[in-house]
Amino acid sequence: MIHVRRAGPLDAGAMADLLNEVIAAGGTTAMTEPVTGKDLRDRMGRSELSVWHLAENDSGTVLGFQWIEPLTGESGRVAEIATFARVGQTGLGIGSALFDATRQAAAAAGYDWIRANIRADNAGGLAYYQSRGFEDYGRIEGYRMGNGQVVDKILKRYEL
Template sequence: MLIRKAVTADAEELCSLLNEIILAGGTTALETPLTAAEFADWFIDGDFPLVCHVAEHGRSLAGFQSLSLYGDPPKGYADIATFARMKPKISGVGRALFQATLAAAEELGLEFINATIRADNVGGLAYYTRMGFEPYDRLLQVPLLDGTPVDRIKKRFKVDAKRRPSFSV
């Protein structure tokens, strides 16, 4: 598996990967599919993205992870978003992406990486816990487009090169 920075040319394939996850429902706060241009703006080269990495597996992209300043996070914070292809599922994508994202966060001088996860996203909550994120806040009953209230759990990772987690890919 190769981890590299995303480029605008990746937007169409990554957008397709993300839209599949959105349409499956239940794991992302995003509920409306994006166009490739919107994807590039939100995750690769718009005003808010700081960095976006992709995982290449064979001839396709298996996932991506981005850091952004969307939503005006506190100084020293950036938001993380992680998405991995649903089919075929490839083990280790999230771990490999996080190593690259963490290195970028250190280079950017970030103090914390924030993850805001739907409370019903069991896999996402487990992933961020495995990566070393700790809960610090909860947004209560945020409505989905259909009105269904779903809590959001906020977890953060303290960026500290001396405390860098070690996990095999």
């Protein structure tokens, strides 16, 4: 069974381990360098409007996590979202459970809409956000990642 709860600083190490697996596998995130628990704790503390959720199984193993944080430069009060599921565990309802909690938290925090910024070659990520009701609204062409790889990115929005 999948349990979703708010993530806190003590979860940062386990979330970093999961994220590092995703980064090492490649192909789904624009992040190219490993992160530490401290990196994630620092990111969690950047804004009072950041909201982090964690999905875990009955034994407490982290299955995935999702965060939103304020995004400037867009019209309205906008949250940018990031979602990560354990490698090999996609398609099991983890993302759906996380987004249910995140959507509610975003509305409660007063956001107008949520932006997803997805690599154009990440078919799974594009399908995930589309299935949650996100709609395309823009594209970033020729985004250079930290490792020098160039990808296009699709911008999607979810109205709250």
